[in-house]
Amino acid sequence: MEEYNRPLVAPCTRPGTLLKYRRHFHRRGAFMKVAAVQMDIEILEKERNLGKILAHLETAAHAGAKLVVFPECALSGYCFTSREEACPAAEEVPGPSTERILAAAKAFDCTAVVGLLERAGEPIFNSAVVVTPQGILGTYRKLHLPCLGIDWHTAPGDRPFPVFATPYAKVGISICYDCSFPESGRVLKLKGAQILAIPTNWPLGSDSWQHTPPVRATENHLHVIACDRVGEERGFRFSGHSQIVDFTGKILAEAGETEETIIYGDVDPAAADCNRVVRQPGAWEFDRIAARRPEMYSILTDRPERS
16 A cells, blocks of 8 residues: 655646647547545444445446545544544454455446545544555545544544545545645645545535635646535534536536435546646736745744744
């Protein structure tokens, strides 16, 4: 099991380059189909949830999807009341559930991003595992923890924003509340991510689904697959509205609030590497990556002085 970090592909910066690139963008074979599986999840029913994950993975793969994203905590459920209650639902990676997902990924020739509770010695993490037909690439562990559900009881992530080199695209992950911190998406972009996968459990009342996917896509010039869950769990109802958004911020597919469904979109991962946007050649062009001024952003990483 290995986590892959890759440097940022050099952006297209010459005037008029994007117009030339668009001809490549529309060449046959440049696109890949991706999917988000919006599903209901039963807390503490790991075997039942795993069965649904495997069935939906097969359905999405047979529809042509090469990358399939599932919700946060798709194996375990989310609204745990204690660490002790959650511990039986957590497992190491590789482990029994991820090995079965790996067998399915090999059989169906597709990559899966699945939310789960990961045990790593004593700590448990709110994680997402990346499974390709070639093997388990690793996990991303949620870095930003709200005061909600299992996140009261998990350890904060200890790995800084891995980017996974899957067979078809370089994929970064933010889990739910991570998206409230725009630095997370920008770091992944700078590390070379072409697709941002967002496994999430946005509850009803959160407005994140309304703005987060298109904003993260547009400001970072990458594709976004936001996969929320539906249903009700221990007094919380979840908002659905899973979305697939291309690197321009265009919503390619969106689910409703209540239905279990799979949504699909066709994206060109390499299109996210060409960062220059040309509205009018020589008159209106911009590059949100090349125009950064990191020397002005030190407050983002400086340690605050103690009062």
